[in-house]
Amino acid sequence: MAIPMEFWTAATPNGWKVSIMLEELKQAGADLPAIEVHTVDLLAGEQFSDRFTALNPNQRIPVLVDQGRNIFESGAILQYLAEKFPSPLLPLDESRWDVLPWVYWQVANLGPAFGNKLSYTRYMEDVDAELKAHPLERFSNEAQRLLRILNQRLGNAPFICGEQFTIADIAAWPWVRGWKWSKINITLHDSVMAWVDRVRARPAVERGIAYGAPPGETDQWSEATKARYARTGTSMASNDTIAGKR
Numbered sequence: 001m002a003i004p005m006e007f008w009t010a011a012t013p014n015g016w017k018v019s020i021m022l023e024e025l026k027q028a029g030a031d032l033p034a035i036e037v038h039t040v041d042l043l044a045g046e047q048f049s050d051r052f053t054a055l056n057p058n059q060r061i062p063v064l065v066d067q068g069r070n071i072f073e074s075g076a077i078l079q080y081l082a083e084k085f086p087s088p089l090l091p092l093d094e095s096r097w098d099v100l101p102w103v104y105w106q107v108a109n110l111g112p113a114f115g116n117k118l119s120y121t122r123y124m125e126d127v128d129a130e131l132k133a134h135p136l137e138r139f140s141n142e143a144q145r146l147l148r149i150l151n152q153r154l155g156n157a158p159f160i161c162g163e164q165f166t167i168a169d170i171a172a173w174p175w176v177r178g179w180k181w182s183k184i185n186i187t188l189h190d191s192v193m194a195w196v197d198r199v200r201a202r203p204a205v206e207r208g209i210a211y212g213a214p215p216g217e218t219d220q221w222s223e224a225t226k227a228r229y230a231r232t233g234t235s236m237a238s239n240d241t242i243a244g245k246r
């Protein structure tokens, strides 16, 4: 019997990248082992526990544990799974270089810009509006710059790397689809809007975003869920948390 994989996650965009990937691989017929899902309570600070830090010294979800190896960073996990279970999600020949730069682009650019815009928009209630104005403008402009790039690509093909849905789409989509929460206006970008719907229509994506989401709230959160996310985000974004003071 294959040793189960452990998937350490939470209901957030970076966690959903991996849950979508696992569901897409199942859909593609990959012979996955059993997956043990461990939910990390980010509000309680479980990401800072000794047990979790031993899995990921960077103290962030997601983490995949496979055969005694801990893989952290969502982009690395997507690549690891794609290489271990070959499928059209990532070509394994030379043409993988059409895909991998867009995965790195997401983790190095789109994720941080959207995440920072979200933090200043929703999670810094106790910071003066005047102090937030500059970072808000900066991350908003950067998010729009990235959306223009994405829109241009998606004007030429249905997916980021062409005709085929790949791990580049899996990496970018969970952040972009959360645009109402981050208040990043994607409606200016028609091809991005159409891609958000196109990806959402995939059955594996439907299952992937259900991980950790309250039933019936995969697309629209209740007020109680929004309040819980706001509490969690506020705790994670706090300077005291980042400075290790709590």
Ligand SMILES: N[C@@H](CCC(=O)N[C@@H](CS)C(=O)NCC(=O)O)C(=O)O
Pocket: 012, 013, 014, 015, 042, 047, 059, 060, 061, 062, 072, 073, 074, 075, 107, 111, 236, 237
């Ligand atoms: N670059 C990392 C980012 C991971 C990340 O920021 N995860 C967030 C949840 S979306 C987290 O664990 N935050 C906990 C914290 O900030 O304390 C990746 O792509 O895996």
